[in-house]
C-alpha cells in the first residue's frame with residue numbers, strides 16, 4: 001500500500017509516470033466439494049481415492065461426482081496405487097506468490113496400473129532429477145498448513161536416485 | 165463457408181509499456197488497422213476484444229477500448245482462450261461475417277501484463293489449467309506445465325537442452341530484425357544454457373517474456389474485401405480444439421493433441437495436402453522452446469521425434485524447408501497473451517503481402533501462411549491458414 005498522498009510515481013526503468021492504485025483486491029475462493037467428499041474422508045485416513053462409475057465402471061481421478069458418459073451420479077470410491085510410474089517431471093524454481101516461502105519443489109505425473117494418472121509433489125532425496133519411468137509410491141502426508149496431501153515417494157526407502 | 169478476408173492489420177510495439185494504459189495501447193493497433201484498411205470506425209459492424217486480464221486495470225476492456233477508439237455503440241464482446249485468445253477473437257469476428265450479421269468486423273487483441281508484480285503474474289498464469297487439483301494443492305506454474313512435456317519429450321527422443329536452445333537462438337535472431345519486438349537482440353547457445361532454471365529443464369531463455377502489447381485486424385466479406393483492397397488475405401481454414409484441464413488426464417507428454425486435431429481440421433478446410441510443400445511461412449506458438457519443437461511435429465512439418473533434426477539443420481530459418489517465426493516468435497517478439505494470436509495474423513498478412521523487412525521476408529510461392537496459437541498447454545488450440553487466393 002502506498003501511503004504517500006500523491007499516487008503518482010516514476011517507473012524506475014523508464015521514468016514514465018504511473019498512478020499507483022489505492023484500491024487493493026484480495027481473493028479467496030470457497031469451493032464446494034460435496035460431490036467428492038469421500039475423497040477427503042479417504043485422505044484423512046491416509047488413502048487416495050478415485051471415483052468409479054457404478055454403471056460403466058469408468059475411473060475418475062481427479063475424482064468427480066458425475067459420469068458424463070452415463071449421465072448418472074452414482075459413484076463407488078476405490079483406492080489408487082500404491083505404485084505409479086513417473087511419466088513427466090519438473091522442478092519449480094520460479095514460484096507463484098502464494099508458494100514463495102517454500103523450497104524449490106519437484107512435481108511429476110505418475111500413472112497408476114489402473115490407467116489413471118495424478119499430478120503431485122515428489123518427495124525424493126538428493127538433488128538429481130528422478131528419471132522418467134521411475135517407479136514411485138503414492139502416500140499421504142501433511143502440507144505446511146497441517147492439511148493431508150497426497151505425494152509421490154520412492155518405492156522403497158533409500159531406493160531413489162543417488163545424489164550427484 | 166462465406167469467404168472472409170483480412171483487409172487491414174495493425175500492431176503496437178511489444179514490450180514493457182509503462183508509457184501506455186490498456187486503452188491507449190489498444191488504440192495503437194486499432195488506428196493502424198483502420199489506416200491500413202482505409203476505413204472509418206463507423207464502417208465496422210462488430211468488434212471483438214481478446215483479453216485475458218486480471219493483471220490489468222480494466223475489467224470490461226471491450227467497452228473501454230471501444231469508447232477510447234471511437235467504436236461505441238457497435239456491438240462487442242470480450243473473448244478468452246488463454247494464450248490463444250487472439251485467435252479466438254478472430255474466430256468470433258470471422259463467424260460474425262460468415263453468418264451474414266456483419267460485413268466488416270474487427271478483432272482486437274490486447275494484454276497489459278506489467279500492471280502487477282511478477283510473482284502475482286506467476287500466480288495467475290499458474291492457475292491456467294485446473295485450478296484446484298494442480299495449482300491450489302501443488303503450485304504448478306506455467307513454465308512447469310511445459311517443463312513436464314519437455315522432460316518426457318527429451319527422455320523419449322533423446323533430445324538435449326542444447327537442442328531446445330537452438331529454438332531460442334533462431335527466434336532471437338529474427339527478433340533482432342523486428343522493430344516491434346520486445347527483445348531486439350541475438351542470444352548465443354551459451355547464453356541460453358547458462359541462464360537460470362525457471363522450471364527444470366526450462367531456463368529463463370527458453371521462455372517467452374511477460375509482455376504488454378496489442379494487435380488488430382479488420383475482416384470483411386468477399387464483396388467488401390474486393391472493394392477495399394487489391395490484396396485481401398483470405399482465411400482459408402481455421403481448426404479449433406481443446407484439451408483436458410488437468411495435465412494428469414493427457415495421454416502422453418510429447419505432443420499436444422489439441423494442436424494435432426486443430427491442424428487436421430484446418431488443413432482439410434484449406435486443401436493442404438503436404439504442409440511443408442504447400443505453406444510458405446508459419447508462426448507457431450513458441451511460448452517455450454519445447455513448444456516450438458512439438459509444434460513442428462503436431463503440425464506435420466516432420467514425423468514424430470524428428471523436430472530436433474529440423475532445427476539442427478536450420479530448416480526453419482528463412483530459406484529453409486518451412487520458415488518458422490520470422491517475426492521473432494513469442495520468444496523474442498513477446499507474448500502479450502490476448503494479443504499474440506492477432507499479432508500472428510498481422511505477421512501472416514505482412515508476409516503474404518511481401519511487406520516484411522527484406523531480411524526476414526519469406527519467399528512467397530504458394531501464397532499460404534499458417535498460424536498456430538495454443539492456449540495454456542494445449543488447453544486450447546487454434547490453427548489458421550491464410551492465403552492470397
Ligand SMILES: [Zn+2]
Pocket residue numbers: 053054055056057058067068069070071
Ligand atoms: Zn458411467
